[in-house]
Amino acid sequence: MRLFTSVKDVTSVKPLVQEALTLKSNPYAFQDLGKNKTLGVIFLNPSLRTRLSTQKAAANLGMSVMVMNIDKEGWALETRDGVVMDGTTVEHIREAARVFGQYCDILAIRAFPGLKNRDEDYNEEIFGKFIEFSGVPVVSLESATLHPLQSFADLITIEEHKKTQKPKVVLTWAPHVKPLPQSVPNAFAEWMCKAQQEGLLDFVITHPEGYELAKKFTEGATIIHNQDEAIKGADFIYPKNWSGYHDYGKILHKGDGWMLNLERLKITNGAKVLHCLPVRRDLELGSDILDSDSSLVIEEAGNRVWAAQTVLKRMLEKL
Ligand code: AN0
């Protein structure tokens, strides 16, 4: 594996999840694989889980890790081509990416969308340039449109906690006060559609009208606008806010009635609730759920290590 930016970089999710669970049961089995290899971790945005789980995964494989918060600690980065750099930017991504490639064997990058210009965000220019110019394998730690390590960890969590052969998994839009990226729901939809294709689960998406995600990520999902109808009989529910894709980056709905609490879960099949975190309590998701056995959010965050470790292991094996 040389690239991990989407489920499209994975042939089949079933063996990938099995490999992650094997690593979880024996974390230090490949401690020599990363010897004398360096992982560069580049953040253009904040992070708790992604930062720590990726470092831990690399350490479990014997790699050394360099973390750079390039938005705060680096020279102001120019990402556009063809501009005279007579403003505030100091270093072009064309040089910066090449320089990272001199020091690192694998790069992992987080670069959120601006949520202003959809074409710019959905072209994934920053990722494209890091991939093109660094010359080393690249792992997405959340791009403008996808968060694949999160979805991989979500699928590991579903596999571990499922009580039926083919659980019903529901992605539901949740309220928020700020416009958030579509990366988490896009990636979750992409991964669950693939898992559905492989016969692992049934996948439903529910959101208020207007919050339709890009079709290329939701192909194969059942989309229902009535949340109660969607979550009825669900085994797993994934509440997550996102801003408009069609009315790009906009908040289109105040969210009344869309936040889940324990009472609302009564019509489910004892559903377990997932969330990528960070979550705003009693705005996006009821604190009664977060403080109950229905919540799997902490186990899910823990599984980020095994998702990252599986991807890094596959990349190290191909270096
Ligand atoms: C980000 C998002 O929704 O994409 C990161 C989630 C992992 N969340 C926030 O900005 C709150």
Ligand code: CP
């Ligand atoms: N879920 C997730 O990616 O969390 P962080 O933004 O804290 O890394």
